[in-house]
Amino acid sequence: MISVQEARQRILSSLSALPPEQIFLSSALGRVLAEDVSARCTQPPVAVSAMDGYAVRAADTATVPADLTVIGEAPAGGGFNGVVNPGEAVRIFTGGPVPEGADAVVMQEDTERPDKKSVRIKLAPHEGKFIRPAGLDFSEGETLLRAGKTLNARDIALLAAMNVPWLMVRQRPTVAILATGDEVVMPGEPLGPSQIISSNSLGLAATVEALGCRAQILGIARDTPESLRQMATAAASADFLVTTGGASVGDHDLIQFVLGDEGLKVDFWKIAMRPGKPLIFGQLAGTPMLGLPGNPVSSMVCSLVFLAPALAVLAGKSPDAFERRGRAKLSVDIPENDHREEMLRATLQKGSNGDLLVTPYKKQDSSMLSKLSNADCLLVRPANAPASRAGEEVEIVFFPSSDLSL
Structure with missing residues (x-):
């Protein structure tokens, strides 16, 4: 024995x-990466606006209110091909490319439109205000996820943004x-x-x-x-x-x-x-x-x-990937143990002082599934452990949770 x-x-x-296998990203939740994954694009690819508003030159709005001439629009997925010169502004939308010459964005709540051709800036922005620079999130070729990672929902979103449609994962x-x-x-x-x-x-x-x-x-x-x-x-x-x-x-x-x-x-x-x-x-x-x-x-x-x-x-994970151990204080006395390590089904509760208290079931018969179903953890009794008193710390093993986490 x-x-x-x-x-x-x-x-x-x-x-x-x-061995690894290749799968589509849509099937990757809960799978384990078999190799490092690098971005296949830069995100964002160019400087873009973080707000709906107006792309301006910060120097033109150092003193407010400032009236500027609106010379065009920069929608997301499109853009404005011209240059923003002194005294000019471009209507811009969230995700829209910041046009050449502009170095700040004023959100629309801080503006007025006296007429269709002009905008009044009421709050002076500093240079770079509400602009997401190219590569703010990541750059092409940057390694963002490493082999051995179990993919969760957040990772799937990141991989999609990295333009990675397929992956090498462990079977x-x-x-x-x-x-x-x-x-x-x-x-x-x-x-x-x-x-x-x-x-x-x-x-x-x-x-x-x-x-x-x-x-x-x-x-x-x-x-x-x-x-x-x-x-x-x-x-x-x-x-x-x-x-x-x-x-x-x-x-x-x-x-x-x-x-x-x-x-x-x-x-x-x-x-x-x-x-x-x-x-x-x-x-x-x-x-x-x-x-x-x-x-x-x-x-x-x-x-x-x-x-x-x-x-x-x-699955390519660490052996203890599914195991989470901790410590808790006994709520009751327990007797000495014999030569076999013992895993006692137990419940957990918070004590009046915030301590985590563990209480083993009195009956530990190995046919009783109801006690296992209602247990919060397993209380570990080492082989030949002496009797323990209420208040003493003991080791506990939490039951593993599902891998499919957010």
Whole structure:
């Protein structure tokens, strides 16, 4: 039985980022850049107005009010081809190119039109007022986004402005998910007298999708070598295989026995963690495989601790990309721990002095999904940790949020 840290290290050291692929910008939300991206244009391409108003020479408006002759217009997407000479002004609109000779813009609220041919400037602008110079945002050739960046909505807007219609990104890992056991059926299927609903497949698939990867639910393999062997072959095209159940050494725990004949090379099994002791990691015909326990809480917690960092590496991210740890103060006393690192489902609240308080559920049975669903975090109890008193600081792990952020 190996430690949590050693198990993570063995899993991650065996993996590398998937090859890149080219996609259209419209499909890039949540994807990971495989290469640096530089601007293909200058933004703005020329000096433009930041306001609707009048392009003027600041020297002509040093003393106000000042009456100037209006000699034309400079709309956005168009422009004025002439030159602004002393005593002249050009009607300009937001985004309109600043005409030659003008060095300031007066917004229209600070002007009057005595007649169609003239404008009265009531507020003197300084040189450069309300003018966005060429390249204010970025210049052609400037590298603005780096490889490894997970693209959010703001990045998509920037890339569009950079005139980048396609991107090289890391492939999204495809994760095949295979539940096992005669005792489980999918939601909505008829239940036998001793059967239960299989929650693992759907919970794991949702975890995989929330982490920006693709989930492929293979179904439920029954407790026969033939069924397991046949269904496992469907994972050949996946980048990662996850099984649930059958990871221990009981008569009906067939993962190692059956898949060993199909080329499964086991790196380790059994880890010093609660929940999640019977965990398998290896390679099945070249595909990384993680054999999770059948208990639903064990399965979900192990997916956060081991599967999430593995998928981060495959997607070209840092192993801890999906993990956020913190500190909180215990609201209750907790007993000493044994030789297994423990992940306790817990709730969080603010104390009267603003401290973050963590309260573990009294019942931590690994079959109780309701406690996992209502938990705010996992409270980490190191192996052989002594008893802790209320008020002591402990480590907590927040549940990862979706990658598709603004």
